[in-house]
Structures are given as structure tokens and as C-alpha cells.
Amino acid sequence: xxxxxxxxxxxxxxxxxxxxxxxxxxxxxxxxxxxxxxxxxxxxxxxxxxxxxxxxxxxxxxxxxxxxxxxxxxxxxxxxxxxxxxxxxxxxxxxxxxxxxxxxxxxxxxxxxxxxxxxxxxxxxxxxxxxxxxxxxxxxxxxxxxxxxxxxxxxxxxxxxxxxxxxxxxxxxxxxxxxxxxxxxxxxxxxxxxxxxxxxxxxxxxxxxxxxxxxxxxxxxxxxxxxxxxxxxxxxxxxxxxxxxxxxxxxxxxxxxxxxxxxxxxxxxxxxxxxxxxxxxx
Amino acid sequence: xxxxxxxxxxxxxxxxxxxxxxxxxxxxxxxxxxxxxxxxxxxxxxxxxxxxxxxxxxxxxxxxxxxxxxxxxxxxxxxxxxxxxxxxxxxxxxxxxxxxxxxxxxxxxxxxxxxxxxxxxxxxxxxxxxxxxxxxxxxxxxxxxxxxxxxxxxxxxxxxxxxxxxxxxxxxxxxxxxxxxxxxxxxxxxxxxxxxxxxxxxxxxxxxxxxxxxxxxxxxxxxxxxxxxxxxxxxxxxxxxxxxxxxxxxxxxxxxxxxxxxxxxxxxxxxxxxxxxxxxxxxxxxxxxxxxxxxxxxxxxxxx
Amino acid sequence: xxxxxxxxxxxxxxxxxxxxxxxxxxxxxxxxxxxxxxxxxxxxxxxxxxxxxxxxxxxxxxxxxxxxxxxxxxxxxxxxxxxxxxxxxxxxxxxxxxxxxxxxxxxxxxxxxxxxxxxxxxxxxxxxxxxxxxxxxxxxxxxxxxxxxxxxxxxxxxxxxxxxxxxxxxxxxxxxxxxxxxxxxxxxxxxxxxxxxxxxxxxxxxxxxxxxxxxxxxxxxxxxxxxxxxxxxxxxxxxxxxxxxxxxxxxxxxxxxxxxxxxxxxxxxxxxxx
Numbered sequence: 001x002x003x004x005x006x007x008x009x010x011x012x013x014x015x016x017x018x019x020x021x022x023x024x025x026x027x028x029x030x031x032x033x034x035x036x037x038x039x040x041x042x043x044x045x046x047x048x049x050x051x052x053x054x055x056x057x058x059x060x061x062x063x064x065x066x067x068x069x070x071x072x073x074x075x076x077x078x079x080x081x082x083x084x085x086x087x088x089x090x091x092x093x094x095x096x097x098x099x100x101x102x103x104x105x106x107x108x109x110x111x112x113x114x115x116x117x118x119x120x121x122x123x124x125x126x127x128x129x130x131x132x133x134x135x136x137x138x139x140x141x142x143x144x145x146x147x148x149x150x151x152x153x154x155x156x157x158x159x160x161x162x163x164x165x166x167x168x169x170x171x172x173x174x175x176x177x178x179x180x181x182x183x184x185x186x187x188x189x190x191x192x193x194x195x196x197x198x199x200x201x202x203x204x205x206x207x208x209x210x211x212x213x214x215x216x217x218x219x220x221x222x223x224x225x226x227x228x229x230x231x232x233x234x235x236x237x238x239x240x241x242x243x244x245x246x247x248x249x250x251x252x253x254x255x256x257x258x259x260x261x262x263x264x265x266x267x268x269x270x271x272x273x274x275x276x277x278x279x280x281x282x
Numbered sequence: 283x284x285x286x287x288x289x290x291x292x293x294x295x296x297x298x299x300x301x302x303x304x305x306x307x308x309x310x311x312x313x314x315x316x317x318x319x320x321x322x323x324x325x326x327x328x329x330x331x332x333x334x335x336x337x338x339x340x341x342x343x344x345x346x347x348x349x350x351x352x353x354x355x356x357x358x359x360x361x362x363x364x365x366x367x368x369x370x371x372x373x374x375x376x377x378x379x380x381x382x383x384x385x386x387x388x389x390x391x392x393x394x395x396x397x398x399x400x401x402x403x404x405x406x407x408x409x410x411x412x413x414x415x416x417x418x419x420x421x422x423x424x425x426x427x428x429x430x431x432x433x434x435x436x437x438x439x440x441x442x443x444x445x446x447x448x449x450x451x452x453x454x455x456x457x458x459x460x461x462x463x464x465x466x467x468x469x470x471x472x473x474x475x476x477x478x479x480x481x482x483x484x485x486x487x488x489x490x491x492x493x494x495x496x497x498x499x500x501x502x503x504x505x506x507x508x509x510x511x512x513x514x515x516x517x518x519x520x521x522x523x524x525x526x527x528x529x530x531x532x533x534x535x536x537x538x539x540x541x542x543x544x545x546x547x548x549x550x551x552x553x554x555x556x557x558x559x560x561x562x563x564x565x566x567x568x569x570x571x572x573x574x575x576x577x578x579x580x581x582x583x584x585x586x
Numbered sequence: 587x588x589x590x591x592x593x594x595x596x597x598x599x600x601x602x603x604x605x606x607x608x609x610x611x612x613x614x615x616x617x618x619x620x621x622x623x624x625x626x627x628x629x630x631x632x633x634x635x636x637x638x639x640x641x642x643x644x645x646x647x648x649x650x651x652x653x654x655x656x657x658x659x660x661x662x663x664x665x666x667x668x669x670x671x672x673x674x675x676x677x678x679x680x681x682x683x684x685x686x687x688x689x690x691x692x693x694x695x696x697x698x699x700x701x702x703x704x705x706x707x708x709x710x711x712x713x714x715x716x717x718x719x720x721x722x723x724x725x726x727x728x729x730x731x732x733x734x735x736x737x738x739x740x741x742x743x744x745x746x747x748x749x750x751x752x753x754x755x756x757x758x759x760x761x762x763x764x765x766x767x768x769x770x771x772x773x774x775x776x777x778x779x780x781x782x783x784x785x786x787x788x789x790x791x792x793x794x795x796x797x798x799x800x801x802x803x804x805x806x807x808x809x810x811x812x813x814x815x816x817x818x819x820x821x822x823x824x825x826x827x828x829x830x831x832x833x834x835x836x837x838x839x840x841x842x843x844x845x846x847x848x849x850x851x852x853x854x855x856x857x858x859x860x
Contacts, residue, residue, distance in 0.1 A: 077550030162550030195825025388602030514695025
């Protein structure tokens with residue numbers, strides 16, 4: 001029995017040491033980062049801007065002594081975080097609302113992007129008018145047959161309410177959140193829409209250009225293909241800006257430098273590599 | 283553990299005792315403080331959730347009736363009705379109970395009464411272990427297996443549905459129900475069984491007429507615990523529910539239970555919208571509290 | 587007729603057990619089958635890469651941080667609270683209130699904890715979406731577990747120990763530190779291990795308080811994701827079932843190890859009949 005007690009004691013001490021050392025490391029990490037003066041730029045917001053921002057950050061961190069933290073939580077959340085100071089920079093894939101500007105937010109357009117309507121690869125429908133898109137998302141058309149496809153029920157997949165893509169999409173297609181068909185699957189994030197659509201031959205959704213790959217089929221709008229080229233020439237209608245937003249005086253030097261980098265030729269090359277559209281060309 | 287040196291310095295000194303008593307009363311106060319922290323936490327949580335959640339109804343003139351019975355949830359247009367979610371939560375919970383409880387209970391009876399000892403000795407701990415698996419993994423399983431199955435083999439237009447949620451929740455509550463029910467059935471005294479068998483009842487008859495009724499309170503506790511797990515589950519459900527905002531009318535409708543509404547929208551909600559999510563939390567909280575109350579009543583009755 | 591009914595019921599019992607075991611085996615089997623190809627040294631200890639193919643080390647580290655911080659806070663508080671309830675308190679309204687609070691905390695779904703943490707720790711205390719916010723939220727979640735298991739352990743210490751020690755002229759506090767706590771250590775330990783399991787499995791509360799940054803946390807004030815949250819996000823965002831299953835294997839193995847050590851310790855406790 002004594003052995004057990006000792007063993008237990010030993011175990012307890014060991015676990016405590018492990019815990020303490022974990023904390024110790026932690027504290028070390030803390031002081032190290034402050035000693036080296038490694039500033040952190042906290043960024044949060046749109047899942048459409050997110051992948052681009054991650055790649056820009058990855059490149060920027062290589063040559064600069066800075067840590068960039070990116071939380072992909074949707075445009076509205078990012079904007080709210082920027083206003084509250086939870087994040088230094090918010091990412092938005094829609095224009096700012098007046099009330100947000102009134103709170104002192106400043107915006108920088110870092111790129112442009114298109115939204116593309118996507119379906120399962122087996123879907124025969126390849127072209128839709130904006131009017132037809134509206135009818136699909138408001139539940140007026142419920143079968144692919146009516147649009148020249150197979151006799152399959154349409155399953156609408158939409159983004160969540162705070163999504164910048166959803167706001168921009170609804171504004172251009174011209175329907176309100178209240179009009180969205182009730183049975184629509186609500187997916188949070190571009191990736192979630194893509195996988196849901198890729199798994200379901202009934203489904204239709206919308207995603208950012210950056211997420212296009214062979215797992216889904218893209219739909220032309222009014223006969224215009226969803227390409228960066230067509231967005232630039234203002235042929236393709238489902239386009240919107242990518243914004244970095246921050247409070248008027250909330251931007252640190254590090255944050256300003258990062259934005260400068262994005263707008264520089266080097267940064268804009270990464271923008272076009274990712275599938276988004278550089279600012280200066282438009 | 284530092285007390286011996288102190289004593290050494292103060293041998294035969296009145297101060298030693300005084301210090302000891304001070305230490306004694308100080309420590310008991312510290313212990314009390316620690317114990318009160320759980321009360322404080324509960325008050326803080328309840329206080330925060332209720333304060334934030336009741337604000338729109340008290341200060342901003344929203345109707346609580348419309349909140350509970352409204353069928354429109356469109357935060358952008360200032361419409362906050364959670365009726366579809368309440369119905370979804372209730373359907374999903376009841377549905378999972380209908381599948382999970384009989385299977386779980388029968389498994390528990392099997393393990394404690396019928397299974398060969400060696401079999402039970404392997405299965406019981408294994409099932410117990412499964413109660414500890416992160417629920418997200420059940421959701422991953424649901425999305426990878428159940429959702430495609432419903433689409434491809436049952437021909438549903440979308441696999442993300444009430445049915446998928448019910449199946450996953452039922453599977454998830456199985457380990458909890460089996461483990462708790464098994465323990466309580468095993469606790470029924472041997473003499474009950476012997477008496478019944480001596481009176482000429484069959485083995486099965488004894489189990490269902492004597493043993494199970496005797497373990498009633500434990501079994502009820504098992505069901506209530508399983509129920510709690512089903513109502514409270516969030517992340518696994520997000521993956522398979524579809525999160526649509528309709529009042530479900532069939533098993534194939536995609537649904538949004540109360541929990542997923544909070545998790546989906548909390549990230550970006552602000553102002554009244556956020557407060558309404560807290561209000562959703564209050565409703566969920568009330569469900570759970572009623573459950574706990576029932577559980578307490580039942581176990582109190584069991585004790586008598 | 588009676589035998590028919592008996593046989594039917596017996597058949598149902600066998601069938602149910604078969605279904606339960608079958609389904610659970612199917613789930614675990616599926617996760618292992620889907621994920622094992624990804625499991626290797628590089629996967630567990632490699633850094634995360636946004637372009638895919640990277641490891642899960644940042645999430646492992648975040649999980650360890652979260653466990654460590656929550657337990658460093660919850661363990662002493664929980665143990666002392668249990669000591670108060672078992673050794674010091676007189677049964678009465680106060681103890682009843684504390685017990686009620688502890689039990690209620692156990693029943694609250696984790697999404698409510700997340701809701702609370704997101705507003706209290708993240709916003710009100712301005713800790714931001716961070717490991718520390720998540721850990722503090724988790725502290726409250728595991729506190730009842732620590733309190734309950736410690737209480738159970740204290741109950742098993744025989745009264746004779748206390749009386750013997752007190753009769754030797756020690757104070758209550760000395761008895762506690764030198765006699766009671768050491769003999770209930772195995773029980774307390776298994777409680778701590780159970781809490782670890784709970785923290786590892788937690789997702790909703792962490793999702794709302796720690797954020798989703800997929801990078802090595804630079805400090806406890808960084809936003810980061812734990813293994814379980816990572817499994818959720820790769821499933822939801824990328825639909826990457828294989829990766830989620832691989833993370834699932836790591837999680838299941840962790841839970842297995844923790845459970846075995848808990849059983850081992852509590853078995854030792856039972857054998858050592860005081």
C-alpha cells in the first residue's frame with residue numbers, strides 16, 4: 001500500500017512538473033517574443049479573403065520579423081472585431097455599411113474577386129441568367145428540369161447570414177435574406193459550400209473564384225464565363241471587392257507595412273496567383 | 283508541508299499555537315472560498331446569459347411571444363423567431379430517444395444479465411470508453427457515411443436531414459445509456475432474482491418483471507443523461523443537420539437545432555442579434571434545467 | 587406462448603447488443619481505416635501548412651497548453667473545494683447550495699459555456715479569442731469533475747486515520763496535508779485524468795473562445811485551435827474526411843491511454859484496502 005501511495009505521489013509530482021514546465025515554456029515563449037520585439041498583427045474576417053490573406057502573410061513573414069494571425073470567421077464578424085479592437089484588421093468581401101463607416105472604420109481595397117455559381121460536375125445546366133439564379137435561390141424554381149437539366153429536385157446551398165459573399169451575392173442577384181428559400185442548406189464558409197455541392201448532384205451554391213476546382217462545375221451568367229478577365233472587363237456581373245478594414249487610429253506600423261506590401265507589385269502578383277483580381281489593373 | 287521548521291523555532295512558545303490556529307482558520311476560509319467558486323461560476327454564467335438574453339425583451343420592446351413562436355429568423359431584417367429551432371431540437375431529441383433508448387437499454391440488460399461473463403468483461407469497458415470519444419468524430423462519421431448513404435441509397439435530395447441527426451445522436455447517446463443503465467441493473471440484489479426464479483418465473487420473465495423495475499430509477503437517470511447529451515450536442519450536429527431555417531415537417535427536411543444556431547452565428551453576431559443568441563441559450567438552458575430537475579426528483583425518489 | 591415471448595425478447599436482447607457493438611466498432615474501425623495512412627512521425631510532429639500536406643503539431647501544442655492551464659487552475663481549486671465539502675463543512679444550506687451549483691454546472695451544455703466565455707473572458711475581460719480564454723472557460727467545465735472525484739476519494743479515507751492522527755495532537759490542517767490527502771491521491775489523480783479527457787473531447791466551448799487560427803501559438807494570448815476543433819474545421823471547411831479521421835485516431839489513442847491510466851490508478855486504490 002505504501003508503494004502505491006508513493007507511486008501515486010510520484011505520478012502526481014510528475015504530472016505537476018509536466019504542467020509547470022509546459023507553462024514555463026509558455027512564459028519563455030512570451031518573453032522571447034517581446035524581447036525580439038516580434039509584433040503580432042491580428043486579422044479576422046471573410047473566408048473568401050482568408051486564403052489570399054494567408055498566402056500574403058506567409059510570404060510577408062518570410063522576410064519580415066512579424067507574426068500574422070488570421071482567423072477566418074466571416075466578413076461581419078471580422079468587421080465587428082475591427083470595431084471592437086479584438087482584431088487590428090478585419091477582412092471583408094462586401095462593401096462597408098454606412099453604420100460601420102460611421103463608427104470610424106477605414107477601408108483599403110486589396111483585390112477584386114468574382115463569385116461563381118457552382119453545381120455538381122454531373123449537372124448538365126451550364127448557363128443561367130441572373131433572373132434564373134434569383135428564381136432558384138428564392139425557391140420559385142425547384143427542379144433542374146425547368147432549367148434544361150435532369151429531372152432532379154434543386155437543393156439550394158447558401159452561406160450564413162453574416163457572410164460577405166452572401167451579402168454581395170444577394171445584392172447583385174437582387175433578393176433579400178428573407179426571400180431566400182427556407183429549405184436552403186446553410187453552410188458556413190466557402191469550403192463548406194464547395195464540399196456540400198461536390199457531394200450532392202442536386203445541389204447549387206456560390207463560392208469565391210479562389211475556391212474553384214474540378215470537384216464542382218461552374219455556371220456561366222448570361223453567357224459570360226466566370227473568369228478574372230471577364231470581371232476586369234465588367235462583363236461578369238457577380239463581382240465584389242476584397243477589403244481590409246481597420247479603425248481610423250487602430251492601425252499599427254506593422255499593420256500599415258503589411259497593407260503596403262499587399263498593394264505593392266510583389267503583393268499583387270500573389271493576388272493574381274491566388275485567382276483573385278489585382279487592384280491596379282482595374 | 284512547511285510547518286515542521288516553524289515548530290522547531292517555536293518549541294514551547296505560546297506563539298506556536300497561536301500561529302497554528304491562525305493558519306487553521308485561514309486555511310478553512312480558503313477552502314470555503316474555493317468551494318464557493320463553483321457557486322460564483324454558476325451565478326456568473328446564469329447571470330450573464332440571462333442578463334444578455336432578456337435585454338431585448340425588457341429594454342428594446344421585442345416580444346418574447348414572437349421570439350418563441352415566430353417562424354422567421356432573419357437577423358438582417360430584425361426578425362428573430364426560434365420556433366423552427368425549438369421544434370427541430372425537440373424532434374431530433376425525441377427521435378434519437380426512440381432509437382437509442384430501447385437499443386441502449388436492451389444492450390445494458392444483455393450485458394448485465396445474459397451475456398457470458400467473459401463477453402461482458404470485454405464489451406462493457408469498450409462501450410464505456412466510447413462515451414469518452416470526442417463527439418465531433420461522431421459528426422465526421424455521420425457526414426462521411428450516413429449523409430451519402432441517405433443520398434445514394436435512400437434517394438433523398440439531401441442527406442443533411444433530421445433523419446441523419448437522429449441517427450447520429452442515437453449512436454452518440456448509446457454508450458452513456460448502456461453504461462449508466464448497466465451499473466444500475468447490476469446493483470439489483472441477487473435475492474430479487476433468486477426469489478422470482480424460485481417462484482417459477484422464467485429467466486426472461488424475471489429480468490423484465492423483477493430486475494428492470496427494481497432498477498427503474500437508475501434506468502431513468504440513464505435516459506435523462508442520454509437526453510441531455512442529445513439536446514446539448516452542437517458541433518457534430520452542425521456537420522449533418524443542413525442548418526435550414528424551416529419548421530421540419532418530415533424526416534428528410536434539413537434542420538437547425540437551438541445549439542447549432544448559437545454556434546453558427548455567435549462568431550459574427552453583434553447587438554440585438556447577439557442578445558437573441560443569448561436568448562436562444564436561455565431557452566436551451568431552461569430545457570436542460572427542467573431535465574436536471576426531473577433527474578434530481580427521480581434520484582431522490584430512488585433513494586427513498 | 588410464454589416461451590415464444592421469452593425467445594422473442596431474448597432474441598431482441600442479443601440483437602440490440604449486436605447492433606450497439608456493431609455500430610461502435612464500425613465507427614472506430616472506419617476512423618482507423620480512413621485515417622491510418624496519414625499517421626506518421628511527420629504528421630504528428632510536423633508544422634501545419636495552409637496549402638495542405640502539413641502536420642498537426644501546432645494543434646497538439648495548443649491542446650497541451652489548454653489542458654495544462656485549465657488543470658493548473660481547476661485542480662487546486664477543485665481539491666480544496668472538495669476538502670471543504672468533505673472535511674470542514676457542516677451539513678446545511680450552504681453545503682446544499684454548493685452541491686447544487688456543482689451538479690448544475692455538470693449539466694450545462696458546452697455551447698452555453700462557449701456563449702459565456704465568448705462574452706465574459708473574450709470581450710468583457712478583453713482576453714480576446716485566445717488559449718487563455720478557452721482555458722478559463724474549460725476550468726469551469728472541469729471544476730465539477732475534479733470536485734466530485736476528489737470528494738469520492740476523500741470519502742474512502744477511513745475515519746480511523748483522521749482520529750488516529752488527531753489523537754497524536756496534530757491540527758486538522760496537518761492531518762489533512764500529511765494523512766488524508768496522500769491517502770486519497772490515487773482517486774484525485776484519476777479525477778484529473780478524467781478532466782483531461784473532457785478537455786480533449788471539448789469542441790463547442792473552445793470554438794467560441796479560442797478562435798480558429800491554424801498556426802503555432804506564440805503565447806497563451808494567441809488564438810489557436812485544439813485537435814478536436816481542427817478535426818471539426820477540416821471536415822467542415824475542406825471536407826477532408828481522411829485528415830479528420832487521422833486526427834480522430836490521435837484523439838482516440840489519447841483518450842484510450844488516459845482511460846487506462848485512470849482505471850489502473852483507481853484499481854490500485856481499491857486493492858489497497860485502507
